[in-house]
Amino acid sequence: MKILFLILGILFTLTSECYSKGNSDLGEELSQSDQAEVLKSPELTKEKSKAKPLPDWLWGNGKPLSSSELLYLEAEFKTPVADWFWDNGKPLTSKESLVMPGQLTFPNWIKDTGTPITPPLEKVIEPPAREKIILTADHVTHDKKREMVWAWGKVVIRFPDKTLRANKVKLDNNTGDGKAIGNVVITQNDGTRLRSQKSLFNMNNEQGRLFIGRGKIGKNYYIKGKTITRYSENHFKVKKGHLTTCAGSLPDWLFESETMDIVKGDRALFTKGVLKVKGIPIFYIPVGYFPIATERKSGLLRPEFGQSDIDGPTFNNSYYWAINEHSDATFTLGYQGRRGFKPGIEYRYTPNHSTKGTFKGSFIEDRLNRSTFWKINASHEQELPYGFEFDGILDLESEEFNRNFEDSTADRARRNSDSHATITKTWDNNSTLDILTRYRDSTDTTSDQTFAELPQITYKVPKFSIGDSDFYINLDTSFTSFLTDLNTTPDVDDNFSVQRFDFHPQISYAMNIAPWLSFTPTLGVRETAYSKGLDTTNNNKRLDFFTRESIDFTARFEGPRIEKIFDIKNKSIPKIKHLIEPRFTYSYIPDLDENDRGKIKVLDGIDSVNRQSTVTFSLTQRLLQKELGKDDSFSTRDILRFDISQSYDLIEASGEEKPEDKRPFSDIRFDLDSRLTDAFEFNVDTTFDIYDNVFENWNFEIGVKPVDSLYLSIERRYVRRGDIFTIASLDWAMKEGWRLQASSRLDEITDTNRENHLTLVYDDPCRCWGFNFDFIKRNNFKAGGGLGRNENKFFLGITFRGLGSIKSATQNLLELHRTFESIYEPDESE
Numbered sequence: 001m002k003i004l005f006l007i008l009g010i011l012f013t014l015t016s017e018c019y020s021k022g023n024s025d026l027g028e029e030l031s032q033s034d035q036a037e038v039l040k041s042p043e044l045t046k047e048k049s050k051a052k053p054l055p056d057w058l059w060g061n062g063k064p065l066s067s068s069e070l071l072y073l074e075a076e077f078k079t080p081v082a083d084w085f086w087d088n089g090k091p092l093t094s095k096e097s098l099v100m101p102g103q104l105t106f107p108n109w110i111k112d113t114g115t116p117i118t119p120p121l122e123k124v125i126e127p128p129a130r131e132k133i134i135l136t137a138d139h140v141t142h143d144k145k146r147e148m149v150w151a152w153g154k155v156v157i158r159f160p161d162k163t164l165r166a167n168k169v170k171l172d173n174n175t176g177d178g179k180a181i182g183n184v185v186i187t188q189n190d191g192t193r194l195r196s197q198k199s200l201f202n203m204n205n206e207q208g209r210l211f212i213g214r215g216k217i218g219k220n221y222y223i224k225g226k227t228i229t230r231y232s233e234n235h236f237k238v239k240k241g242h243l244t245t246c247a248g249s250l251p252d253w254l255f256e257s258e259t260m261d262i263v264k265g266d267r268a269l270f271t272k273g274v275l276k277v278k279g280i281p282i283f284y285i286p287v288g289y290f291p292i293a294t295e296r297k298s299g300l301l302r303p304e305f306g307q308s309d310i311d312g313p314t315f316n317n318s319y320y321w322a323i324n325e326h327s328d329a330t331f332t333l334g335y336q337g338r339r340g341f342k343p344g345i346e347y348r349y350t351p352n353h354s355t356k357g358t359f360k361g362s363f364i365e366d367r368l369n370r371s372t373f374w375k376i377n378a379s380h381e382q383e384l385p386y387g388f389e390f391d392g393i394l395d396l397e398s399e400e401f402n403r404n405f406e407d408s409t410a411d412r413a414r415r416n417s418d419s420h421a422t423i424t425k426t427w428d429n430n431s432t433l434d435i436l437t438r439y440r441d442s443t444d445t446t447s448d449q450t451f452a453e454l455p456q457i458t459y460k461v462p463k464f465s466i467g468d469s470d471f472y473i474n475l476d477t478s479f480t481s482f483l484t485d486l487n488t489t490p491d492v493d494d495n496f497s498v499q500r501f502d503f504h505p506q507i508s509y510a511m512n513i514a515p516w517l518s519f520t521p522t523l524g525v526r527e528t529a530y531s532k533g534l535d536t537t538n539n540n541k542r543l544d545f546f547t548r549e550s551i552d553f554t555a556r557f558e559g560p561r562i563e564k565i566f567d568i569k570n571k572s573i574p575k576i577k578h579l580i581e582p583r584f585t586y587s588y589i590p591d592l593d594e595n596d597r598g599k600i601k602v603l604d605g606i607d608s609v610n611r612q613s614t615v616t617f618s619l620t621q622r623l624l625q626k627e628l629g630k631d632d633s634f635s636t637r638d639i640l641r642f643d644i645s646q647s648y649d650l651i652e653a654s655g656e657e658k659p660e661d662k663r664p665f666s667d668i669r670f671d672l673d674s675r676l677t678d679a680f681e682f683n684v685d686t687t688f689d690i691y692d693n694v695f696e697n698w699n700f701e702i703g704v705k706p707v708d709s710l711y712l713s714i715e716r717r718y719v720r721r722g723d724i725f726t727i728a729s730l731d732w733a734m735k736e737g738w739r740l741q742a743s744s745r746l747d748e749i750t751d752t753n754r755e756n757h758l759t760l761v762y763d764d765p766c767r768c769w770g771f772n773f774d775f776i777k778r779n780n781f782k783a784g785g786g787l788g789r790n791e792n793k794f795f796l797g798i799t800f801r802g803l804g805s806i807k808s809a810t811q812n813l814l815e816l817h818r819t820f821e822s823i824y825e826p827d828e829s830e
Contacts, residue, residue: 024546071326074533119819135205136167147173155180159206161233162188166199176204184210186230190264191219194228205229218264220245220801221292223259234264243268244274245801246768251275253769253800255290267299298322301330307794310368312337326351340367342405354383366404373401374416384423388661392421399443415444431461448490451603452483463508470511476504482603486540494540502606506552519561526550528606533599548593550609557584572636577624585616610652618645637823639672663691676822679705696720709733709818724748729818736763743816752779757816763799770799 100544138153149171157164157178167182180199186208187193194215201208207230214224219235225241237260244254258272273285291299301318308314316334323329327349334342344362349355356671363374366553395417402411422437436456442449461475479501487494499676506524562580589612600607623640632647646668653664667687674682701715711731718724729743741759746752755776763770774795 035680050604055481064477070127114274122284134388136292146333147595149173159203162186162192162206163339163548164199164201171203176202186210186215188233190233192217194223194230195230206233216260221262221264222247222251223260223262223783233268236262238262244768252767255428257295262292273724303352305796308336309790309792311339321610331391334366338368340365356381364405369404372398373404374398375401375405386696388423388425389429390421390423395419397443399445402443403736415447416440416442429461429464431459434458434460442488446490447488448493449488450485451497454481454483456480470509472508472510474506474508476502478502478606484601484603487592496534496540496542496601498601500606501529503527514559514562516657517557520556522554522556524552524626526609528553528601528609533596534601535599543599545570546596546599547598550592551590552609552612555586559580572628573625574628575626575635576639577626579620579622579624579652581620581622583616583618583620584622586614613650614647615650616647618643618647639676643667643669643671665690667696675823694720697722705817705820711818713818713820727816727818731817731819737762741817741819743818745816753777754779755816759817770801772797773798 086396098103137151137155140151152168155169165185166180184199196210196213210228213228225238227238242254242256244251246252257270261269266626304316306314330346332344342364345719347359359378360377377399382390438453458478465472504526508522528548535541591611625639647666649664671685681703685699687696700719703713739761745755758775761772776793
């Protein structure tokens with residue numbers, strides 16, 4: 001029995017020794033692997049010896065640090081070894097500074113694969129692998145007990161997306177906290193580069209703080225601050241600093257603030273902001289927001305301002321709402337000093353590639369006219385099933401809104417609203433179906449004229465050949481329901497509604513008599529049915545249903561076509577072709593249903609079809625130029641086209657009037673369009689009355705670009721017994737970034753400059769700012785329905801590149817200016 005207990009005692013003793021040795025080896029192994037994983041830096045070793053313990057700190061060559069060197073190391077960092085801070089700047093407490101307990105170790109038998117232990121059935125989520133962090137320096141030392149690392153001399157810490165450089169760095173591997181001193185530079189892959197003399201950071205969350213730092217965020221924005229805190233790759237907070245896109249020690253402009261919360265590519269929130277230009281304060285904003293986004297982002301837009309003799313000072317505030325990727329909205333609140341507040345909204349949407357639309361609305365309680373004005377505009381485009389397309393415009397407004405509040409000359413002259421919607425389908429043979437609804441209403445206080453097509457359905461078949469023959473057929477057919485007011489007096493309504501069906505097929509035959517001569521006769525029949533007629537001689541009495549029948553015949557000769565090619569013997573323009581193309585056309589409509597024609601209320605061209613027998617002669621001359629392009633290939637273009645045409649009315653010539661009262665010949669029409677070179681354009685069109693020997697109208701425009709930086713244009717519009725005005729315009733790129741535009745419209749009847757417009761723009765893409773200044777002077781500008789008043793307007797816009805712009809209220813200011821448009825496509829490489 002004693003022998004048995006002795007054997008058991010020896011076995012238990014051997015088992016305890018094996019357990020102790022295995023436990024020790026495993027703990028040391030786990031500790032060393034943990035140390036290597038945490039540091040991620042050149043391995044720091046501390047040799048072990050049972051005979052004689054070595055010092056705690058070693059150089060890279062294995063030699064221990066002397067006591068003086070250890071003191072020097074502590075002095076260099078100027079802070080105790082345990083002087084660590086959290087992200088908010090608070091130091092660690094003594095309890096927080098304690099070394100974390102080591103990892104638990106287990107007996108070898110627990111890991112023995114022969115022991116059948118089955119873990120619970122559960123989903124095991126492995127933590128993501130830690131990104132590799134590399135530290136290099138001239139000198140590195142490591143305190144294994146406290147997991148502290150010191151490095152000095154060209155210290156570089158490379159993170160996955162950024163790099164930190166400094167003269168000295170201290171790291172705590174337990175918390176990830178670090179401290180960098182001397183020439184601290186932090187760079188990111190997106191172009192961000194910050195520098196200071198001192199920085200606190202954390203390797204785990206990659207946050208940090210620079211003291212008295214400056215640098216660049218992204219590729220465009222320069223910042224400077226007493227402290228710059230980095231919360232993430234795109235989120236920074238600056239205290240007592242500034243932001244600008246201008247380089248240099250004295251930026252052209254900068255925005256200075258007490259605090260600034262910046263999200264790169266998004267926005268900047270600030271308190272106690274001051275805008276400075278060349279160091280001079282311009283204005284102060286106690287708290288605010290400005291976008292620095294490159295994409296759509298909700299937020300307040302720049303305030304807009306202006307000055308007008310009629311409206312007084314104007315000021316607009318806008319809020320932009322990026323609802324989602326497919327829609328957005330802009331809410332505006334404008335103020336006009338002499339008129340009042342003018343709220344508005346604009347909504348845009350495009351839910352898919354085949355649908356888009358907009359909605360705009362605004363109104364104002366006008367103190368100047370003591371009236372309420374409003375306007376609504378909307379548009380919608382959509383591709384429908386089976387190849388149909390929808391296009392709609394909603395145009396509604398109160399009386400005189402355009403005249404009072406629109407700045408565009410064309411809009412101010414418009415005296416009606418026009419809403420319409422169209423559904424269209426086009427087949428493979430190019431035949432089309434159009435379903436149109438249109439409603440026009442007068443916005444003039446002196447008229448209530450109304451015109452509507454509710455609806456108009458049109459089906460058209462273009463010319464197509466009958467089999468393999470030279471015969472061709474085409475078809476135009478339509479149904480329209482009209483509504484109009486026969487009495488335009490505002491207080492009297494006399495609405496007239498009529499439905500019309502029109503059927504008009506045509507057949508033609510193409511004959512080539514010679515290579516230079518062709519003859520094409522066309523015969524058509526027309527049947528038009530009206531739901532009611534109108535007797536204008538009997539107080540607009542309504543008449544019953546009736547039809548109108550008609551036949552039309554056209555014979556067209558083209559030729560003889562004459563051409564000649566001139567060999568210029570020029571490398572860039574080797575040849576020019578001159579073409580002479582005469583045309584002779586006879587049009588005939590017999591006198592059918594003359595009685596029914598008198599019942600028709602003429603509303604469009606179909607209603608105005610009447611007896612006709614005319615001969616029209618035209619002569620076209622063209623110059624075609626073969627020229628060498630930038631890609632060393634030749635192309636041909638029209639450089640000049642000159643048309644002369646005149647008609648002779650056989651019915652007028654054979655009438656019973658006295659010879660001196662007959663005027664069978666129409667006015668002669670001349671039309672010249674030319675673009676001999678890209679830098680010169682000259683266009684003229686006129687009609688000449690051969691009986692009175694006068695020009696009924698005369699229009700011309702000349703544009704010349706003598707040098708790349710200057711464009712001059714002048715145009716004249718002359719209508720006999722009508723308006724006569726001349727517009728002169730200058731567009732001058734004075735120097736890099738500078739542009740001057742000046743235009744004037746002269747009323748020759750009253751010898752008055754109706755409108756003058758001057759624009760000065762500075763927009764150099766290499767500079768961090770720009771501006772535009774506009775001055776408009778209008779004479780006899782009718783506002784408020786009065787007899788007319790003169791008006792002067794000033795607009796100023798300032799652009800801070802990268803931050804947006806502070807500009808004048810949105811206006812169609814460039815309507816009067818004429819700009820150069822090249823006939824060649826721009827070179828993408830330029």
